[in-house]
Amino acid sequence: MLFRLIYDDALAQAAYLVGCQRTREAVVFDPERDVDRYIDLAASEGLRIVGAAETHIHADFLSGTRELCERVGAAAYLSAEGGPDWSYRWLTKKSGGGSYAHRLLRHNDSFDIGGVRVRAVHTPGHTPEHLCFEITDRGSGAGDAMGLISGDFVFVGDVGRPDLLESAAGQVGAMEPSARALARSLREFNALPEYLQLWPGHGAGSACGKALGAVPQSTVGYEQRFNHALALASDEGAFVRDILSGQPEPPAYFARMKRENRDGPAVLGAVPAPRPISAGDVPNGAAVLDTRPWEQFRDGHLRGALSAPLDRSFPTVAGSFVEPGEDIALVCEASEVDRAVRMLVRVGLDRVVGFVLPSMISSAPGLVRTKEVDAPGARALVASGRVAVLDVRRGAEFEAGHIDGATNIAHVRLGPRIEAVPRGKALLVHCQAGVRSARACAYLEKRGFDVTNLAGGYAAWEKARG
Structure with missing residues (x-):
């Protein structure tokens, strides 16, 4: 055997x-x-x-x-x-x-x-x-x-x-x-x-x-x-x-x-092989999965792009934030395209139409920057009453300790629970360390929310308490 x-x-x-x-x-x-x-x-x-x-x-x-x-x-x-x-x-x-x-x-x-x-x-x-x-x-x-x-x-x-x-x-x-x-x-x-x-x-x-x-x-x-x-x-x-x-x-x-x-899963056949495209050639309405590190994404990305580094969370983030009928464009090095595509088809996201090299993003017109604040700045925002707090950790983490008045929705459940996201104010979004909230901020930004990520997450918030 x-x-x-x-x-x-x-x-x-x-x-x-x-x-x-x-x-x-x-x-x-x-x-x-x-x-x-x-x-x-x-x-x-x-x-x-x-x-x-x-x-x-x-x-x-x-x-x-x-x-x-x-x-x-x-x-x-x-x-x-x-x-x-x-x-x-x-x-x-x-x-x-x-x-x-x-x-x-x-x-x-x-x-x-x-x-x-x-x-x-x-x-x-x-x-x-x-x-x-x-x-x-x-x-x-x-x-x-x-x-x-x-x-x-x-x-x-x-x-x-x-x-x-x-x-x-x-x-x-x-x-x-x-x-x-x-x-x-x-x-x-x-x-x-x-x-x-x-x-x-x-x-x-x-x-x-x-x-x-x-x-x-x-x-x-x-x-x-x-x-x-x-x-x-x-x-x-x-x-x-x-x-x-x-x-x-x-x-x-x-x-x-x-x-x-x-x-019955749709029959896939050959693994999709997306073609290289320029930032300007991304199809209208396509979901853009930007695999660059958060700091690069935060400082300038294509409007509506999702932050999805090629780590172990990539298929879960993509599966939770992209609909199966959407065209998908990757921001990805050519050497990583096959790996990214395989992770996508494993969660039923097959319509990968092209990829943009990360080096092409900085010169693309109309880049969007995502706001981020450190823990002292976040405490000042909350004290001012200008923001609602959205905690995107798991429910068990939230129950163990959270910011007063925060709304808790796990980042992988934001899609089906989008109506529960606070409206009427800008959002301060956090998780435990700032990673899951970064993914959430990009998704919420795409959905039209005014968001700020808390760098370092709840751990940094607690450390800044004293």
Whole structure:
């Protein structure tokens, strides 16, 4: 058996290529949408991809399962446990007509990829349809599973959040029943053999949990001993209270990902290759994603541009602030264009029409400057009554301490909550350290608000108190 992890640092997402070296066949678990990476990796190992499997209908990225079905004729292995609301709806919509090769799996169903046996384990809670996959290397003579591809069920040091059907997808009343279902699934997990390796779907930085570890894999036994959330599962009431408290606000694009992954992501084909353009050639109405450092953006940017440096937050910022039907122009070095485009298509933003070199921005006409103030200046503004304060941190951060009179909206939720942003005054916008508020200021500026960023954020505000 061959086993490879393919990790996306920006979305903290793990896909797995599992192959049989005897038959030269492979399956990809939880692929993202730019599937050429998996195809090339398989080819480099002398394998061909014959299957694509999903642990669940994802909220944080667009699945590449349909893309692999189209590109290499892979069979789709998907959950049949989601009920009418969370069943896959794209399997009969093959390009050119007909149905994709597929198999819908229920608890304890299995399929083989050469000498590799894959058994589905229904683990509801994070989502109703969630499956884990036990992997057994029968080709080597093993009769017991080696490990568990756990998706968003159990992570290293955490478990998948059960609130997203309600907090992201808007299914009112789903949160607590999902938490109780998760507790039941975890109690069954606690009965698994300790030696099983654990291969989770996310690591630290993912919004699919609140305390994920940065280690890429674990064992069932280690998590049984040291995973705080898992340890609480025996006390269902305590578990529900704990798991539903302090979860980060889901980015605005999560609801769209759930819907599109259920109904069928658009077939991408080749990864878009935008052409170089001048600042003056940016199409009217296009979303401009300016990847330059904040200081350069603050001191002069194209009107309506969004501040989106190419760090790990890039796909989340873009997904939360750009609509999928919008044309997109990047302000980006040529060497970074492919990386940026891949991060965009993974969250369903495909219409990347061009890129402007950062060196061309300073000479462009009509540049806009974003206001920024230090903590003493911010205190003077607040004392004058000339500004309303908008705190774009997470709700849990806000509850731990905030500026009197501030309105709290997490920066990744500004789009759907734009009507709650204070009006009638200029806005002083802050987060904890000044980074998230910088992204928020650019978005709010585009939406017509008069904004000032608090450099250094709430930490600087508190430091200036005395």
